Amino acid sequence: MRYVIEIVGNYAPRSQPKAVIFDFDGTLSLIRSGWMDVMVPLCVEQLRGTGSSESDGELTRVVEEFVWRLTGKETIYQMMALADAIKERGGISLEPLAYKRMYLDRLHARIRSRLDALRSRSVAPDEYLVPGARRTLELLKSRGLRLYLASGTDDANVKEEAALLDIDRYFGENIFGAKDDLSSFSKALLVKKIVSQAGFRASELLVFGDGYVEIEEVKRVGGTAVGMATAEPECLEIDSWKRERLIRVGADFVMPNFLDWNELSETLFEGKLAETLAIRQN
Numbered sequence: 015m016r017y018v019i020e021i022v023g024n025y026a027p028r029s030q031p032k033a034v035i036f037d038f039d040g041t042l043s044l045i046r047s048g049w050m051d052v053m054v055p056l057c058v059e060q061l062r063g064t065g066s067s068e069s070d071g072e073l074t075r076v077v078e079e080f081v082w083r084l085t086g087k088e089t090i091y092q093m094m095a096l097a098d099a100i101k102e103r104g105g106i107s108l109e110p111l112a113y114k115r116m117y118l119d120r121l122h123a124r125i126r127s128r129l130d131a132l133r134s135r136s137v138a139p140d141e142y143l144v145p146g147a148r149r150t151l152e153l154l155k156s157r158g159l160r161l162y163l164a165s166g167t168d169d170a171n172v173k174e175e176a177a178l179l180d181i182d183r184y185f186g187e188n189i190f191g192a193k194d195d196l197s198s199f200s201k202a203l204l205v206k207k208i209v210s211q212a213g214f215r216a217s218e219l220l221v222f223g224d225g226y227v228e229i230e231e232v233k234r235v236g237g238t239a240v241g242m243a244t245a246e247p248e249c250l251e252i253d254s255w256k257r258e259r260l261i262r263v264g265a266d267f268v269m270p271n272f273l274d275w276n277e278l279s280e281t282l283f284e285g286k287l288a289e290t291l292a293i294r295q296n
Contacts, residue, residue: 018252019268019277020252020269021266021281022265029218030218030283031159032218033160033212033219034222035163035201035204035219035228035232036163036164037223037228039167040144043143043176043179044247045129045142046121053117054077056116056117057077057081057092057096057113058070058073061073061100064103076099080096085227086166086223087200087201087227088196088199089167090110090111090192091166093111094110097110128142139179142179151184153279161184161185162185163185163189164191164201166201166225167192168192169193173189201227201228205232205234209235217237219235219236219237221237221240222242226259230263238282239265239267240278241260241261241265241267242260245270250271
């Protein structure tokens with residue numbers, strides 16, 4: 015099977031990356047695969063409770079817009095957007111934290127068996143990794159790159175799940191998740207810290223992500239962004255919905271998994287465009 019890497023626009027090889035930021039869910043980890051199928055119906059259910067005359071399809075589009083736009087930020091921001099949407103329709107909103115708890119309760123019910131299987135070691139960690147992810151992490155480490163893991167999922171959960179997947183060793187102390195104090199961590203703050211304190215030029219920063227936030231933040235400072243348009247859970251084909259949105263926020267490349275890492279590596283580290291696998295969008 016052929017796994018196409020898509021080059022977007024008129025990308026030209028830049029400085030070789032020295033630091034790499036990875037998003038977690040949907041980029042490396044599949045433990046929470048299907049989370050949108052939990053969050054979107056919950057939000058639509060809450061909006062329906064306002065008595066809005068909008069159809070379920072219209073409410074779903076409203077929810078998908080703010081869920082996608084805030085994907086990559088801490089989960090509480092999506093719940094804040096839900097609270098605002100409820101108020102806009104004349105409803106009485108709960109505190110965003112209450113909606114976050116509802117969401118996490120439903121999500122954890124969905125993924126509990128996956129976590130239990132990993133904890134008991136009845137499944138191999140790679141069963142819940144995007145295909146090719148481990149080999150890519152190993153090759154990047156072997157090149158001496160500094161790796162960062164950044165997620166909108168709560169910090170304790172990210173660290174536990176990274177350990178269960180046996181990928182925490184690639185990142186060391188550079189694993190960051192959502193905190194109760196929203197001012198203490200964000201992907202925007204991490205990007206600024208790397209560029210200002212870690213001794214890297216912005217053009218030497220590379221990001222892999224399936225969400226709006228990490229792509230936008232790295233592109234804003236002049237780095238290179240790889241959009242992971244993973245059609246979960248198999249991750250063997252491009253998800254067209256993700257692809258469209260990742261391109262819209264500036265992704266330089268779009269791919270469904272890491273199985274064609276060699277071809278992408280040639281482009282990123284050797285300055286050779288992998289024309290045999292890439293589809294150039296003009």
